[in-house]
Amino acid sequence: MNRWKSAGTSYAGAALLAAAFFIIWEAGARWYDTPYILPAPSAVLQRLWELADILFLVHLPATLLVIVTGLAVSIVCGVGIAVLMSRSRAVEKSVFPLLITSQTIPIIALAPIFVLWFGYSMWSKVAVTVLITFFPITVGAFDGLRAASKDMEDLLRTMGAGSWQIFRKVQVPMALPSFYSGLKVAVTLSVIGAAIGEWLGADAGLGYFSRRMMTQMDAAGVFAPIVLLSLLGIGLFLGVKAIEYATTKRGGRRS
Amino acid sequence: MNKRYRPEHQETALEFRDVTYTHKGSQSAIFQHVQAEVKQGEFVSLLGPSGSGKSTFFRLAAGLSHPDQGTVFLHGSVPETRLGRVGYMPQQDLLLPWRTILENGMLPLEINGVPKKEAAHNVSAHLKAFGLDGVENQYPHELSGGMRQRVSFLRAVVGGSDILMLDEPFSALDSITRFMMQEWLLEQWQMAGQTLIFITHDIEEALFLSDRILLFTQPPIEGRFTEITVPLPRPRKENARDHPELLKLKRELINRMRGEGGII
Numbered sequence: 001m002n003r004w005k006s007a008g009t010s011y012a013g014a015a016l017l018a019a020a021f022f023i024i025w026e027a028g029a030r031w032y033d034t035p036y037i038l039p040a041p042s043a044v045l046q047r048l049w050e051l052a053d054i055l056f057l058v059h060l061p062a063t064l065l066v067i068v069t070g071l072a073v074s075i076v077c078g079v080g081i082a083v084l085m086s087r088s089r090a091v092e093k094s095v096f097p098l099l100i101t102s103q104t105i106p107i108i109a110l111a112p113i114f115v116l117w118f119g120y121s122m123w124s125k126v127a128v129t130v131l132i133t134f135f136p137i138t139v140g141a142f143d144g145l146r147a148a149s150k151d152m153e154d155l156l157r158t159m160g161a162g163s164w165q166i167f168r169k170v171q172v173p174m175a176l177p178s179f180y181s182g183l184k185v186a187v188t189l190s191v192i193g194a195a196i197g198e199w200l201g202a203d204a205g206l207g208y209f210s211r212r213m214m215t216q217m218d219a220a221g222v223f224a225p226i227v228l229l230s231l232l233g234i235g236l237f238l239g240v241k242a243i244e245y246a247t248t249k250r251g252g253r254r255s
Numbered sequence: 256m257n258k259r260y261r262p263e264h265q266e267t268a269l270e271f272r273d274v275t276y277t278h279k280g281s282q283s284a285i286f287q288h289v290q291a292e293v294k295q296g297e298f299v300s301l302l303g304p305s306g307s308g309k310s311t312f313f314r315l316a317a318g319l320s321h322p323d324q325g326t327v328f329l330h331g332s333v334p335e336t337r338l339g340r341v342g343y344m345p346q347q348d349l350l351l352p353w354r355t356i357l358e359n360g361m362l363p364l365e366i367n368g369v370p371k372k373e374a375a376h377n378v379s380a381h382l383k384a385f386g387l388d389g390v391e392n393q394y395p396h397e398l399s400g401g402m403r404q405r406v407s408f409l410r411a412v413v414g415g416s417d418i419l420m421l422d423e424p425f426s427a428l429d430s431i432t433r434f435m436m437q438e439w440l441l442e443q444w445q446m447a448g449q450t451l452i453f454i455t456h457d458i459e460e461a462l463f464l465s466d467r468i469l470l471f472t473q474p475p476i477e478g479r480f481t482e483i484t485v486p487l488p489r490p491r492k493e494n495a496r497d498h499p500e501l502l503k504l505k506r507e508l509i510n511r512m513r514g515e516g517g518i519i
């Protein structure tokens with residue numbers, strides 16, 4: 001009850017700040033009065049309303065498909081690599097440096113190559129999304145898997161547990177909080193990854209649409225899909241939180 | 256009321272025969288040709304300074320480590336693996352924080368393939384005796400230290416092995432809770448009659464609880480342990496703490512450990 005109250009006040013602060021920001025923006029845009037450079041928030045909303053059909057029915061689904069596919073690939077590969085690394089020091093030693101190196105690659109520079117390889121198909125965008133999201137997922141899962149204490153594993157061994165039982169009953173539950181932290185970072189990045197991919201070469205998607213509006217000097221039209229992208233990121237984040245809440249038991253949660 | 260037979264008439268539950276053990280990567284041995292046995296139904300304490308090899312003794316007995324030389328017998332024979340044959344209660348309670356008390360108790364049963372329903376039923380039957388009635392659906396962090404130790408003990412008991420090893424189970428408790436837990440443990444043991452091997456740093460605790468105390472000195476330990484038999488009758492009650500015999504033994508123990516340069 002107390003927690004709700006304090007959550008309420010902290011969110012109230014954020015809402016207040018956001019409201020102030022939008023009011024200043026609105027006022028500034030009206031005063032400046034050059035909508036093709038600085039559209040007012042109200043103009044963006046209006047444009048969003050006008051473009052709703054094509055945005056919601058064509059471009060949002062296209063982007064969502066890229067994000068979901070990219071995240072799925074990242075989760076499967078990232079968790080797989082994390083499990084292998086946690087099982088074998090040799091794998092960890094040879095794979096981890098490569099993982100880190102992969103993160104130093106400027107993705108914007110690499111994205112055109114993906115377009116070259118995969119064409120304008122969905123897969124070039126998926127590749128960018130994977131490259132940007134699998135690192136936090138892998139590291140989160142790996143750290144979590146290593147968090148299980150040796151003592152706990154030994155205790156289970158004295159009960160006669162095999163390594164699969166130790167994995168399922170200790171390591172996995174222990175790894176979940178850290179895995180979800182990584183996943184939360186990854187879902188917000190996935191929106192950026194998909195948008196970058198679509199900017200660089202696509203025939204559908206919110207990033208692509210935003211760029212097309214740019215060529216038409218329609219600033220409000222550039223912002224409208226960006227608003228949707230940002231809402232998408234928030235939605236995905238909340239989705240992960242909900243899954244986390246459902247799959248980790250109360251006792252495991254920090255209060 | 257006491258299901259136990261006199262220990263001296265009993266079979267050996269655990270025997271170390273000529274055990275030599277050196278930690279991997281370590282120069283000096285912890286045990287050299289060590290010989291020790293624990294009778295069925297006996298309460299034996301391992302007493303000694305930090306680093307003297309008490310936990311190592313447990314790991315060897317439980318099958319987590321293997322002797323370089325010599326043999327560990329359980330009930331007179333050498334099982335394929337000792338893992339899963341000896342109940343172990345660690346120093347920290349090591350309860351799984353994402354499991355309720357009931358689910359924590361069910362862990363050893365689940366591992367041995369007992370169906371969940373049956374496991375839950377089995378654990379529930381013990382809750383009352385362990386003073387855990389009504390908290391079975393709470394999580395470990397909601398319980399006091401003494402209660403968590405009882406859950407940990409419950410978990411070791413539920414596993415069903417008749418040899419239980421307790422590694423400093425009460426060392427993290429305040430002295431009042433600790434006294435109550437000692438008495439409670441004696442009661443439980445006097446009813447169920449398992450073989451109990453108990454590590455402690457506390458001389459009074461060892462004297463009050465045990466039939467026999469094995470003294471651990473600075474490693475390497477060679478041959479037989481120095482041994483003290485506590486002559487008090489069973490069942491022991493709280494007032495046995497002040498028995499003159501115990502005070503005398505305590506004095507003697509302290510002197511002996513001083514002589515050996517051990518620090519407890």
Ligand SMILES: Nc1ncnc2c1ncn2[C@@H]1O[C@H](COP(=O)(O)OP(=O)(O)OP(=O)(O)O)[C@@H](O)[C@H]1O
Pocket residue numbers: 278279281285303304305306307308309310311312
């Ligand atoms: N995994 C290990 N590798 C190398 N040496 C170890 C290892 N575990 C313990 N030792 C050493 O073996 C000796 C005995 O350790 P052990 O844990 O058995 O002592 P203990 O009597 O249980 O001490 P305490 O009362 O502090 O728990 C110590 O000197 C310790 O440093």
Ligand SMILES: [Mg+2]
Pocket residue numbers: 309310311
């Ligand atoms: Mg120890």
